Amino acid sequence: MTAEDMTMIPHTTLDASAADLRAMADKLAALADQMRPLPPEPEPAPEPPLTAFGVRFGYGPAAATVPEAIADVQAIAALPPLVTQAEAQQFHVDYNANAGSDTRLWRERARDYRRAEVRGRISRGLTGLGVGNRLHSFWADHFTTLPKNYQTYPMQVSMTEEAVRPHIAGRFADMLKAADLHPVMMFFLDQVASAGDNSPFALSRPGTGLNENLGRELIELHTIGVAGPYTQDDVREASNLLAGMIYGAYQGVRYDVKRAEPGVETVLGVEYPDDSIAEIHRMMDDLARRPETARHLATKLAVHFLGDEPLELIDEMAAAYLANDTALVPVYEVLFSHRSWPGAKLRKPLDWMIAGLRALGVTPAEAEALPGSFIDAFILEPLGIMGQPWDGQGGPDGWPEQAEAWLAPNQLAARLDWAMTAPTALFTQLGRMLPDPRLPGLTDNTALWVGRAQSAEAGIAAMLTSPELQRS
Amino acid sequence: MTDIHDCEGGHQQDPVRLISTPGQRRMVVLILRGAMDGLDAVQPYGDPALRTLRSTLSVGPQGGAHDLDGFYALHPKLGALLPLWQAGELAFAHAVSTPYRDKRSHFDGQDILEAGTTSRDRPDLTVKSGWLNRLAATIPGAMEVVPFACSTMTPIIARSESPFLTWTPATDLGLSHDDVTLMQHVYAPDGQLSAALDQAIAADLLIPPVKSGREDASAIATHLGKSGGIAVASIGGWDTHGSQAETLAGKLPEVADFVLTIKAGMAPEAWASTVICVVTEFGRTARQNGTGGTDHGTGSVAMFAGGAVAGGKVYGQWPGLGNLYADRDLLPTSDVRAWLGAVVHAHMGVSRSAVEGVVFPGVTLAGCPV
Numbered sequence: 001m002t003a004e005d006m007t008m009i010p011h012t013t014l015d016a017s018a019a020d021l022r023a024m025a026d027k028l029a030a031l032a033d034q035m036r037p038l039p040p041e042p043e044p045a046p047e048p049p050l051t052a053f054g055v056r057f058g059y060g061p062a063a064a065t066v067p068e069a070i071a072d073v074q075a076i077a078a079l080p081p082l083v084t085q086a087e088a089q090q091f092h093v094d095y096n097a098n099a100g101s102d103t104r105l106w107r108e109r110a111r112d113y114r115r116a117e118v119r120g121r122i123s124r125g126l127t128g129l130g131v132g133n134r135l136h137s138f139w140a141d142h143f144t145t146l147p148k149n150y151q152t153y154p155m156q157v158s159m160t161e162e163a164v165r166p167h168i169a170g171r172f173a174d175m176l177k178a179a180d181l182h183p184v185m186m187f188f189l190d191q192v193a194s195a196g197d198n199s200p201f202a203l204s205r206p207g208t209g210l211n212e213n214l215g216r217e218l219i220e221l222h223t224i225g226v227a228g229p230y231t232q233d234d235v236r237e238a239s240n241l242l243a244g245m246i247y248g249a250y251q252g253v254r255y256d257v258k259r260a261e262p263g264v265e266t267v268l269g270v271e272y273p274d275d276s277i278a279e280i281h282r283m284m285d286d287l288a289r290r291p292e293t294a295r296h297l298a299t300k301l302a303v304h305f306l307g308d309e310p311l312e313l314i315d316e317m318a319a320a321y322l323a324n325d326t327a328l329v330p331v332y333e334v335l336f337s338h339r340s341w342p343g344a345k346l347r348k349p350l351d352w353m354i355a356g357l358r359a360l361g362v363t364p365a366e367a368e369a370l371p372g373s374f375i376d377a378f379i380l381e382p383l384g385i386m387g388q389p390w391d392g393q394g395g396p397d398g399w400p401e402q403a404e405a406w407l408a409p410n411q412l413a414a415r416l417d418w419a420m421t422a423p424t425a426l427f428t429q430l431g432r433m434l435p436d437p438r439l440p441g442l443t444d445n446t447a448l449w450v451g452r453a454q455s456a457e458a459g460i461a462a463m464l465t466s467p468e469l470q471r472s
Numbered sequence: 473m474t475d476i477h478d479c480e481g482g483h484q485q486d487p488v489r490l491i492s493t494p495g496q497r498r499m500v501v502l503i504l505r506g507a508m509d510g511l512d513a514v515q516p517y518g519d520p521a522l523r524t525l526r527s528t529l530s531v532g533p534q535g536g537a538h539d540l541d542g543f544y545a546l547h548p549k550l551g552a553l554l555p556l557w558q559a560g561e562l563a564f565a566h567a568v569s570t571p572y573r574d575k576r577s578h579f580d581g582q583d584i585l586e587a588g589t590t591s592r593d594r595p596d597l598t599v600k601s602g603w604l605n606r607l608a609a610t611i612p613g614a615m616e617v618v619p620f621a622c623s624t625m626t627p628i629i630a631r632s633e634s635p636f637l638t639w640t641p642a643t644d645l646g647l648s649h650d651d652v653t654l655m656q657h658v659y660a661p662d663g664q665l666s667a668a669l670d671q672a673i674a675a676d677l678l679i680p681p682v683k684s685g686r687e688d689a690s691a692i693a694t695h696l697g698k699s700g701g702i703a704v705a706s707i708g709g710w711d712t713h714g715s716q717a718e719t720l721a722g723k724l725p726e727v728a729d730f731v732l733t734i735k736a737g738m739a740p741e742a743w744a745s746t747v748i749c750v751v752t753e754f755g756r757t758a759r760q761n762g763t764g765g766t767d768h769g770t771g772s773v774a775m776f777a778g779g780a781v782a783g784g785k786v787y788g789q790w791p792g793l794g795n796l797y798a799d800r801d802l803l804p805t806s807d808v809r810a811w812l813g814a815v816v817h818a819h820m821g822v823s824r825s826a827v828e829g830v831v832f833p834g835v836t837l838a839g840c841p842v
Contacts (some may be wrong), residue, residue: 135670299574346664388622403664407664407668408668408671409672409674410667410677411675412668412671412672413670413672413677413678414666416647416655420647443661444656445660445661446656446658449654449657449658450658452654453651453654454650454654455651458647458648458650458651461651461655462654462655462658465655465658465801466658466659467658467661467662467665468661470665471662
């Protein structure tokens with residue numbers, strides 16, 4: 001009986017009229033009529049093949065146990081950073097000092113850092129299971145930042161390489177502190193312009209004051225989520241506590257007490273009396289440990305990898321997160337153990353390119369050696385047309401998850417274009433023959449039509465853009 | 473596509489771009505990539521210095537050029553356009569250039585022409601923001617028309633952060649009909665991908681690219697013949713360092729053909745509301761060089777053709793060839809963007825303030841060729 005049916009029945013029959021009783025009898029008869037035997041349970045879907053694990057969580061077919069997948073994540077987390085924050089800060093200083101005399105040269109140097117990051121993300125995607133690289137991309141997107149100028153291009157690389165990646169197999173609380181107080185995040189979300197309204201800094205400079213951008217996204221996007229139980233006051237108080245955190249090319253990241261808002265800040269019911277980095281860290285730890293944060297992150301992971309929101313799994317992932325003080329590996333263990341996958345997800349452009357390069361047998365070393373002109377022409381430029389320009393998310397909320405966002409006609413045509421042209425250009429570059437596109441693991445339908453292609457390029461393109469390669 | 477960097481010096485031919493706009497006004501921009509020699513296309517034979525600077529080039533009516541007004545003569549190979557001149561449907565603006573000076577790089581010059589800005593390093597107007605897109609953004613109801621042929625090299629003229637991001641052309645897809653059929657079979661089991669593929673096919677995104685200027689022109693005539701809008705195309709190959717006479721004898725008829733193909737492909741009413749603007753990134757040296765050609769210069773000529781043109785006139789202030797820029801180039805006396813801006817304002821109906829503030833920031837509109 002549904003809740004609606006219940007309301008049809010008077011709560012008591014004591015003072016019910018004869019008409020009420022008749023109505024109730026009719027209702028009960030109707031309900032009895034509905035209580036036919038349930039249709040038989042549908043046959044459980046056949047277990048996916050073991051290699052489906054790699055398709056779902058990596059970039060292509062690969063069987064893996066949960067510990068093997070965790071080891072892959074840990075291996076990616078342990079790699080040294082491509083750029084350190086110190087190096088990026090030095091570049092910022094050097095750029096400011098020198099770029100005026102040769103802007104083009106310095107912009108090109110800045111772009112080289114981006115190209116190095118692209119090579120790294122691709123080559124790691126071609127290494128091992130690819131699971132760690134997928135998670136790196138996921139968390140980098142969770143903490144989306146966009147460099148606002150050329151001088152901070154290397155800093156943007158440091159963000160994903162130093163603030164995010166080392167923590168993908170660690171605790172979320174640590175990633176949160178590193179990411180939200182990273183120079184690029186402070187630029188992107190205007191923390192560098194913020195000072196408490198009643199701070200000595202703001203009081204002596206009319207027109208300056210608090211900027212809520214970072215405080216808001218810390219709560220709304222990075223931790224408890226927009227559906228969480230916070231108010232505008234919490235955003236304001238978090239921003240007040242953050243006031244004082246500052247980055248400058250010459251002095252680096254520091255806490256400037258003259259920018260701090262005096263007094264006690266209260267965020268989600270917790271009081272933060274001190275003005276210090278330690279107090280800011282304490283707030284971030286508290287936010288990371290909240291059950292809403294656990295649920296928000298678990299849901300995002302499930303939607304990203306499974307394309308669905310299986311409630312039981314999310315409960316289980318959130319519980320693992322909370323039971324392990326925001327450690328992420330126990331969360332992944334739950335996610336990787338889940339085998340009842342819903343329909344396949346469309347790969348986003350970069351993931352699809354990496355899956356394609358994997359299918360073509362490109363090695364990590366070959367990807368590392370790609371010249372900048374190739375990266376520009378066959379990775380960065382087409383990524384933009386496919387709708388995923390590098391560091392070009394529309395805002396701090398990152399890339400959309402739904403397939404419709406990636407299947408506009410010109411975006412699909414761009415995928416076909418890449419599949420037709422990039423492999424030939426790439427293998428010419430590598431000095432190798434194009435591989436046979438009739439890979440094992442294709443569906444019978446795809447294999448049939450790939451085999452009937454009238455040119456090698458068309459066969460490769462059909463394989464690369466087949467549903468098997470476009471979906472995970 | 474074998475080498476997408478193969479655009480050195482202007483041999484690149486970009487795909488046609490189209491924006492439909494409400495109403496019946498039509499504007500076509502043809503970019504001549506590689507720096508067309510304006511002194512040869514429209515020869516100032518009335519300037520006595522011309523003969524001393526050039527011995528075999530720009531010979532004027534004596535060499536078969538068509539006298540326009542007693543001072544200028546049209547290159548012999550543009551003769552097919554004379555009927556338009558006589559009908560008042562053809563005009564020129566001479567001694568024009570972008571604000572770009574001195575380095576004379578094709579790439580910078582084309583970038584600045586397409587960005588519509590004063591320099592390529594203006595932080596507020598990056599080269600990503602082409603003037604065409606800024607123009608489209610100022611016309612309410614302007615809509616992207618999916619281009620029929622595309623390249624992964626997006627000309628800056630069409631680049632923009634918004635709102636025409638999806639106008640970015642997708643591809644240089646040389647797919648055959650068999651290839652497209654193959655993809656339909658591969659996608660058959662996947663409803664979502666099938667639907668997306670069908671849309672791409674319906675939008676003509678997958679057919680082979682248009683190759684010649686005439687094909688571009690005929691496609692433009694087809695699209696703009698139906699409704700108002702803006703189209704951009706290009707013809708490369710104008711970098712005539714040597715054997716200029718032979719090269720231009722082949723290239724200039726392509727320009728005439730482009731214009732006449734558009735006219736022929738439209739109803740007279742559509743042609744009556746059309747302005748075709750032909751521009752190049754910069755001009756060439758006033759002096760002929762030792763190889764029968766000319767080198768990178770500054771001032772050149774712009775051409776305007778169409779039923780809406782106030783033609784039969786060469787606009788612009790003639791600086792005199794005795795007064796060369798840097799002692800080598802035709803001295804520009806007006807900004808080519810000011811003429812394009814005048815068309816945008818007077819013909820396309822965009823307000824003067826939007827033209828001078830948004831489309832071509834910092835420009836002051838020139839006299840009006842329409």
